[in-house]
Amino acid sequence: MPDARGPTGPWYKRLYDWVERRVQLEGPVKEAALHPVPKSTASWWYVFGSASLVLLILQVATGIMLALVYAPSAAHAWTSLEVLNHDLPLGWFLRAMHGWGSNFMVAVVLIHMAQVFLFGAYKFPRELTWIVGVFMLLMTLGMAFTGQVLRFDQDAYWGLGIGASIMGRVPWIGGQLVHLLLGGPIISGATLTRFFALHVFVIPGTLLALTGLHVWIVLKLGINEWPMPGRIVRRDTYVREYNELAHNDGIPFVPGAVWKDLVFSAAILFAVAVCAAAFGPYGPKGFPDPTIINTVPKPDFFFLWIYTVLSFLPPEMETPFILIAPVVAVVILVALPLVAGVGEKSWWRRPVAVFTLMFVAVCWGTWTHLGTYTPWSPVMNAWSGAEVPPDLLHGRTPLERQGANVLQEKQCRNCHALGGKGGQRGPALDEVATRLTEDQLYRQILLGGGNMPAYGSALSPAESTALVRYLETLHPGYQPAAEDASRYVVGDGGRVPPNSTVQRGAGQTKVR
Known part of the structure; x- marks a missing residue:
């Protein structure tokens, strides 16, 4: 019997060489793993980006397994989630991992964006890295919202109705947008099918493509160095200064910097598993029924601040806020590296940036907290x-x-x-x-x-x-009931005050 070992080595080595000659991945992988990064980037502050990537992989993996059971139809969606919760072994845990993974992913992505902003990592030559990251954040929020709708319980039904009413306020094309979103004029089976396609195919595909581009740019431009006071970013000298820093005071990404990413990502996955085991999955609550209004259609925590702001705004300000504020926020985020792409990176020399971040964080936290208990919330008992x-x-x-x-x-x-x-x-x-x-x-x-x-x-x-x-009977005895004054039109086209006595004669109207 011939020996598996030959002149070219064991069988698995020959198999590896056969594959490598055809795909040629070893060079790019080694280049990515061993590329030098500034030693200062081997910090716990730089672990949120890799944790976001790990959470995205978790969402894709758990989402694929859930899609094997979930039925995206109005008649069976709620029932399929009940089957996952109660009939399939560990089905509830799988749903819980997916739900809590979504929460953790939104939180970690927001922290990563805040850290990048605070460290000035959006400045030259990483402007496109930041811009791609902004759209990745939007896709992450889109995944969270569409996932909430797929629960298709009582809260999701009413929450979707509120979302459709918000979209309907867009001038000129609001009706068409609502029809496109719902697959018709009302919430129906077509609505769930569209959201399933968005949540499973469109948004994840876009997010994975943006993630690949984001990682590619990071590998090519390098990880942002630790911001030092007085180290100014200049377009004509920064690239040379960064390369000198990475080679003179740098370490290979693997293993010098990657071990902290691995430890933190493992800790995040462990935290997701603990929350999933301790608190279980989200819903589904009651079967969706538009005739039952005893429900609180609150969004998940990452959208609670919008719920609070809209509830406190006067009615006449709601539509301008809904239509203008999100667009302005996205424009500011996208334009940030284009208008502030050079200069200081250190937060010690950027007090306006620090104050802005703290102000946004305090407002977001306060509004989110208010959304959980404020006295204007419906008293459901x-x-x-x-x-x-x-x-x-x-x-x-x-x-x-x-x-x-x-x-x-x-x-x-x-x-x-x-x-x-x-x-x-x-x-x-x-x-x-x-x-x-x-x-x-x-x-x-x-x-x-x-x-x-x-x-x-x-x-x-x-x-x-x-x-x-x-x-109509609910008015104190000392106050008259409201009346439509336009009903009391006199002969000359004027109006009379409410509660006046009106007599009509031949061809004329008299007022006493």
Whole structure:
């Protein structure tokens, strides 16, 4: 029997040589692994980029396994997640790893962006590295949002409705964008199919392509050196100075700098696994049903700050903020290396940059925290924990009393207080009849407006009529009910004040 070893070595060495002669990867891999980097970059501050890459790989791997079971249809999506949670061995853990991996990935990417900004690593010649990173952040947030929708539970359904209403505010093309997003005028099975394609194919493919370009640029331009006060970035001298630093005071990336990346990435994966085991997966909550409004469609934590800001803004400011603020933020991030690509990198010499980062971090943290408990959030047990005050039922007709029942049964008091009890998300209803006319009440309830969603599909015509009739009685005795003054048009085209007595005669109108 011939020996496996021959003149060219063992069989696996011959196999390796056969493959290498055809793909020729050994040279580029060695160049990437052994390229010199400044010794100062072997720091724990430089580990967030590699951790982001490891978390992306985790998301791709767990996402592929989940896609083998998940059914992207309105009729089966919720059920397939229940199967993963309860029927398949460790299916719940797989979902939890994917969900918590998403949270960790968003957090680590944000920290990495903050570290790059603080260290001035966006300056020449790494402007494109930063710009690609900005779009990678957007793709990461897109992955997080579309993944939340794929849970397709009660919260995801209502959250998607809110997202569609936001997109519908875009001038001129808002309707077309909503139709493109939802696959039709309403949330349906086509909606879930589109989000599945976005989450599994479009966004991950774009993100992987951007990641490959990002890593390639980092390898070619080198890792940013530690920012030292007085070390000025100049376009005509920086590349030469960096190469001198990397060769005179540098170490090979492997193993000199990579070991800290490996240790930190392993710690992050361990933290994801611990959170997955301890807290389990996200949802799914109740089966999506548009007639059930007893839900809190809050987004996941990385979008909570938007939820807070929109809730505090007056209604007339919401649309300008939604349409302008994101565009301005992206433009600023993309333009940053183009307008501030040279000069000092050290944070000791860049107080404006440090203050800006601290201000954004404090605002983001405060708004996110407020989004978890603020008093204007719906009080979801208000409808069952507090009855309609008896004095607000006294003297009402049977139809008006039926409206009070609708007020309770449809959980209107989750957001609106009555008699001092109930939610504080919307205005109190004790004096609502002094502010809104009958037509305005119908419009607000059925079509929504401001921060209030439309409930036309959740109420029957009889329920809507009864509810409006009851709300029309909610005005203190010393205040008249709101009236539409345009109904009291006199003969010369003028208007008369509400509560005036109007008499109509032959060809004329008189006002007393």
